Amino acid sequence: MAGKGDTVTQSATNPRRSVNILGCRGVPAAHGGFETFAARLAPYLVQHGWDVTVYCQDDVQPGADMGFYDDEWQGVHRRHIPIARTGPVGTISFDLKATRDVLSRPGVDLVLGYNTAVFAALNRIKRRKVVMNMDGIEWKRAKWSAAAKAWFYLNERAGSYLSQVAIADHPSISDHLRSVSGIKSVVIPYGADLITGADAALLEPLGVTPNRYFVSIARIEPENSILEIVQAFSLKPRNARLVVLGKLEDGNAYHQKVKAAASAEVDFPGAIYDADRLAALRFYTLAYMHGHQVGGTNPSLVEALGAGNPVIAHNNRFNLWTAGEGQFYFATVEECAAHMEHLLDHPAAADAARVAARARYARDFEWEKVLGQYRMLLEDVADGAPVKPAY
Numbered sequence: 001m002a003g004k005g006d007t008v009t010q011s012a013t014n015p016r017r018s019v020n021i022l023g024c025r026g027v028p029a030a031h032g033g034f035e036t037f038a039a040r041l042a043p044y045l046v047q048h049g050w051d052v053t054v055y056c057q058d059d060v061q062p063g064a065d066m067g068f069y070d071d072e073w074q075g076v077h078r079r080h081i082p083i084a085r086t087g088p089v090g091t092i093s094f095d096l097k098a099t100r101d102v103l104s105r106p107g108v109d110l111v112l113g114y115n116t117a118v119f120a121a122l123n124r125i126k127r128r129k130v131v132m133n134m135d136g137i138e139w140k141r142a143k144w145s146a147a148a149k150a151w152f153y154l155n156e157r158a159g160s161y162l163s164q165v166a167i168a169d170h171p172s173i174s175d176h177l178r179s180v181s182g183i184k185s186v187v188i189p190y191g192a193d194l195i196t197g198a199d200a201a202l203l204e205p206l207g208v209t210p211n212r213y214f215v216s217i218a219r220i221e222p223e224n225s226i227l228e229i230v231q232a233f234s235l236k237p238r239n240a241r242l243v244v245l246g247k248l249e250d251g252n253a254y255h256q257k258v259k260a261a262a263s264a265e266v267d268f269p270g271a272i273y274d275a276d277r278l279a280a281l282r283f284y285t286l287a288y289m290h291g292h293q294v295g296g297t298n299p300s301l302v303e304a305l306g307a308g309n310p311v312i313a314h315n316n317r318f319n320l321w322t323a324g325e326g327q328f329y330f331a332t333v334e335e336c337a338a339h340m341e342h343l344l345d346h347p348a349a350a351d352a353a354r355v356a357a358r359a360r361y362a363r364d365f366e367w368e369k370v371l372g373q374y375r376m377l378l379e380d381v382a383d384g385a386p387v388k389p390a391y
Contacts, residue, residue: 018051018107022098023115023133026056026080027073031273033190033299034112036134040191044371045378046075053077053105054141055098056090059109068101085243092116099123108382111222114138115152117159124162128379132163134185136295137176142223157181165377165387170296172317186377186387189297189322192361194307199282202276206243206269210284211350213241214312214340217278217300218292220246220255225291225314232336234263240344242266242289243281251369282307286350287328287343291320297365305361315319321382325354 021038029035042052053076060066060082067270069080081097083090095116102109103126111120111132123130138144139152158180160166167173168185177185200210214233218224233242248255248268259268272278282288287305290313299323304311313319315329328343330336343350380387 008311015381016049016051018053018105019110019378020046020105020107021054021110021112022102024054024096026058026078027054034135037190038082038112040099040367041341041371041374042076042272043074044331045254045375049340049373050378051077051107052238053079053102053107055102056080057094057095057182058082059086082112092141095119105127108378110378111163114155114159117155117162120158120162129223130163131167131378131381133167133169134159134173135169136155136173140294143221143307165381167377170298170318171321173296188370188373188377189364190299191367192299192365193367194304194361195279198280199276200284202280202281203284204265206281208241208243208267208284211286212239213243213285214287214289215243215245215281215285216289216291217281218290219247220244220248220258222254222380225293227254227261228330228333228336229289229291230258230261232333233332233340234266235337236263237263238265238340238344239264240286243285245270245272245281247271249276279307282309285309287312288351290306290314290323292319294318294371302361302365305357305365307363308354308358310343310350311357312343314337318369322360324356326353326360328353 009166021042024034024038025032025108027035027039027042030149038054042054045052056078058080062084064082064084066082071078078391079101081094083094085093094302096119098118099122101123101337108129109123111130113135114132117132120130139149139156146343160183161178162286165179166183166185168177168187169189171187174185174187177183203210216229218226220226230244232243242265247270248259282304288309288311290311291313292298293316301319305323311323311327313323315330320329328339330339377387
């Protein structure tokens with residue numbers, strides 16, 4: 001097998017390997033962790049001698065031309081599937097059509113997420129090689145209905161048994177898969193960019209001053225502890241700001257609780273997708289607030305480490321492993337507030353946490369390392385070589 005930094009040279013005796021990427025909305029990424037990952041991995045594999053196909057969901061109006069079509073992006077073959085339905089039904093329809101289409105194509109099938117893993121039965125019937133990223137423990141999320149939780153639970157089991165190789169993005173996800181399904185998975189975390197500078201002028205429309213604000217970048221929902229973070233910050237005047245990114249809806253009871261708990265120093269600018277503005281918000285924040293209670297290697301937390309952010313995170317096994325030592329963890333509103341006050345009053349503590357964040361990022365989350373691990377795994381699967389699991 002080629003070394004991690006080597007470009008693979010193919011020949012008649014070593015034909016080009018091929019991979020089909022399913023499970024995301026496509027490339028380039030608009031937003032979303034799997035789309036961002038696919039937009040990184042696909043060109044990387046092309047540069048290393050692979051033929052890469054990414055299935056892309058095209059949202060169209062009912063009555064539009066529903067024929068599949070193909071084009072190319074950065075050397076990547078894109079297979080477009082028009083979908084007229086919206087929401088979960090549209091996603092399920094897209095995944096089924098992509099799965100049926102890929103059965104006639106060569107290569108390893110890399111499936112990002114297990115939300116429709118039952119469809120992988122078709123791949124296995126055709127004796128195809130399936131590698132599946134098992135994402136987080138979706139069926140444990142409080143926001144889902146009982147029916148949705150049952151669907152995710154079924155598909156988690158299906159993904160565990162139908163994939164030739166299961167990928168966990170966090171050791172605790174690997175432990176979970178081993179305990180509930182008995183499978184051994186390969187641990188490869190999510191990656192992020194290193195941010196070493198940003199344009200401070202991009203902060204001006206938001207009315208914040210570098211190193212005098214905290215930032216949260218997450219969906220505004222209970223399991224992300226947004227209410228607790230807002231309550232902690234709002235316990236007293238801070239002479240600083242809390243910037244809470246995410247969409248707020250007037251009819252959402254939880255969103256109304258969050259807004260009601262906010263002091264005048266809390267800002268809700270909505271969802272921001274501009275990459276440069278997000279980079280500036282991360283780079284200049286006093287600390288990144290991460291309240292996620294469930295999940296694996298959360299992309300937003302990894303991106304905070306890549307920006308060298310001090311982290312104040314919910315105290316759980318997922319965040320403790322990802323952010324590592326030298327950061328700050330809370331289980332209560334009071335603990336969260338104490339960490340905020342400590343960082344506001346002690347610049348040296350923030351500086352030390354920045355150093356720790358950079359070190360943690362460099363150890364596991366650089367894109368080159370993450371993509372190299374995926375490439376080596378896919379090479380082993382494509383070539384029929386043994387795959388070493390996490391355990």
